[in-house]
Amino acid sequence: MKHILIASVLLIGCFACGSDKNDTSIPDPQSVENLSEASLNVLNESIEDDPSNDLLFYKRALFYYKLKNNVKALADISQAIDLEEGKGEYYLLLGQVSYASGNVIAARDAALKAEAMIDKDPALAVLQSNVYMDLRDSVKYTNYITQTVEMIPFKADADYVQARRALINKDSVSSIRFLQSAVKKDQDFLPAYKEIIKIYLNKGMYDSSMSYVLNGIRISHQDPLFYEAEGRFFEKMKLNGAAESAYMIALKYSDKNPTYYSLLGNLKYRTGDYIKALSWYSLLLQNRPQDLELLKRCGEVAIKAKEWSKAVTFYDKLMAKDSLNINYTNQYKLAVKYANSDSTEEIHEEVPVVLSPARQEGEIKRKRDTTTRLNQRSLSKPQTDSTTHE
Numbered sequence: 173m174k175h176i177l178i179a180s181v182l183l184i185g186c187f188a189c190g191s192d193k194n195d196t197s198i199p200d201p202q203s204v205e206n207l208s209e210a211s212l213n214v215l216n217e218s219i220e221d222d223p224s225n226d227l228l229f230y231k232r233a234l235f236y237y238k239l240k241n242n243v244k245a246l247a248d249i250s251q252a253i254d255l256e257e258g259k260g261e262y263y264l265l266l267g268q269v270s271y272a273s274g275n276v277i278a279a280r281d282a283a284l285k286a287e288a289m290i291d292k293d294p295a296l297a298v299l300q301s302n303v304y305m306d307l308r309d310s311v312k313y314t315n316y317i318t319q320t321v322e323m324i325p326f327k328a329d330a331d332y333v334q335a336r337r338a339l340i341n342k343d344s345v346s347s348i349r350f351l352q353s354a355v356k357k358d359q360d361f362l363p364a365y366k367e368i369i370k371i372y373l374n375k376g377m378y379d380s381s382m383s384y385v386l387n388g389i390r391i392s393h394q395d396p397l398f399y400e401a402e403g404r405f406f407e408k409m410k411l412n413g414a415a416e417s418a419y420m421i422a423l424k425y426s427d428k429n430p431t432y433y434s435l436l437g438n439l440k441y442r443t444g445d446y447i448k449a450l451s452w453y454s455l456l457l458q459n460r461p462q463d464l465e466l467l468k469r470c471g472e473v474a475i476k477a478k479e480w481s482k483a484v485t486f487y488d489k490l491m492a493k494d495s496l497n498i499n500y501t502n503q504y505k506l507a508v509k510y511a512n513s514d515s516t517e518e519i520h521e522e523v524p525v526v527l528s529p530a531r532q533e534g535e536i537k538r539k540r541d542t543t544t545r546l547n548q549r550s551l552s553k554p555q556t557d558s559t560t561h562e
Contacts, residue, residue, distance in 0.1 A: 211235070212232070212235060215231060215232045215235060216232070219232065224255060225255075226255035226256035227252075229249070229252035230248070230249065230261070232248045233245045233248035236248060237249075237265065237268065240392065242269050242272050243273075245269045246266075246269050249262060249265050249269055250266070253266065260286045260287075260289030261286070263282045263283070264290070264296050264299070266286075267279045267280075267281075267282035267283040267286060267299050268295070268299055271302060276303055276306045279299065279303050280300075280303045280307070294323045294329065295329075297316050297317075297319040297323060298320055298329045298333060300312070301313050301317045301320055301333040301336075302333065305340060308340075313337065316333075317333045317334060317337055320333050321333075321334065326357070328353075328354040328355070328361040328364065331351070331354035331357065331364070332350070332351070332361070332367070334350045335347045335348075339367070339371070344375070347367075348368060351371075355368075355387070359387070362388065362392055365388040366395070366397055368384050369381045369385060369388065369401050370397070372401075373400070373401055378404045378405040379405060379408070381401050382401070382402075382405055385398045385405075396421075396423070396424075396426035396429065396432070399419070400418070400431070400432070400435070402414075402418040403418035403422065404435075406418060407439060412443050416440075419432050419435050420436075423436070430459040433453075433456040433459070434452075436448075436452040437449050437450075437452030440452060446473055446477035447477045449473055449477075450473045450477050450479060450482065453469060453473060454482075457470055467490055468490060471483055471487045472503070474486055474507070475506065475507060480507050480508075480510040481507075481511045483503070483506075484504065484507045484508055484511050487500055487504035487507055488504065490504075
């Protein structure tokens with residue numbers, strides 16, 4: 173009963189705001205620990221009652237931003253600015269939402285307007301640090317990182333921007349140290365989890381990333397990066413079914429992402445499921461139609477899968493780009509023969525061996541290293557003077 177009375181008082185206070193722009197009884201997302209649907213409903217109804225109140229749109233934009241709904245947050249903060257152009261905190265939020273949406277230039281422009289209207293603000297310094305690091309403006313991002321550390325030395329944001337700078341300087345050891353410090357200070361600091369996972373993925377240290385992956389999923393279960401990391405870890409552990417499931421979840425949250433087409437294609441090829449491998453490689457080829465190596469792989473895997481008509485199509489495209497390549501001609505003839513033959517006819521020609529993507533890369537590296545060694549040997553041999561002396 174006590175809880176019901178408290179909730180009733182809160183809702184009465186919220187609805188009593190009327191149309192006064194200075195009324196502070198509306199739920200403030202900055203102070204709401206659990207962003208509840210009830211609080212959002214209060215904002216929605218308040219905006220319906222007073223659609224010209226810029227503060228209400230700002231608060232709802234902030235609410236959506238904290239919920240990581242950047243589309244709705246952008247719409248609301250843009251409306252707030254249309255109603256009132258003179259508030260720096262509105263441009264700061266516009267910059268934060270734009271940056272979270274991947275629009276770095278819009279974030280920079282909004283941050284510049286905010287800077288002209290408000291005094292030094294830690295959140296603004298963090299935003300500008302990240303923006304100028306993305307733009308690789310070392311003078312500006314150094315300045316804003318210094319400001320951030322001076323204003324909030326014990327906050328996770330200060331460690332995070334220093335970690336990003338270290339990474340730009342190719343100092344992954346320092347970067348990891350700063351990121352680990354950030355998540356110790358704030359266990360819900362999502363950007364630090366994502367950054368450290370990316371570092372471990374690039375280093376192939378999939379097992380080291382897993383504790384951060386689990387924490388990341390706890391905070392944001394719809395981020396594809398975490399499932400990609402899971403998939404790579406499961407592949408390393410030879411848990412192919414689990415790896416496929418993880419990649420499929422990643423693809424669900426990042427539709428038509430070519431990275432996941434590639435990972436699924438490689439996984440299916442490695443496990444001998446050439447038909448499914450070909451379907452993923454074909455989707456990847458739609459994103460990279462000029463990639464000759466990928467087109468060649470599609471042709472070879474199509475033959476391996478005995479998808480002769482598809483193989484004909486792939487080799488036809490390869491021959492159009494390189495008509496003198498004998499391998500393409502032979503593969504094309506083989507594909508045409510069996511594409512036009514009785515499906516029950518046995519194949520007597522040797523089906524070409526298709527190396528896995530990793531083996532292909534290894535072969536290319538081996539040949540390159542061999543060529544380099546031969547060149548070095550030829551340069552190191554003493555030059556003999558062929559001039560005859562009388």
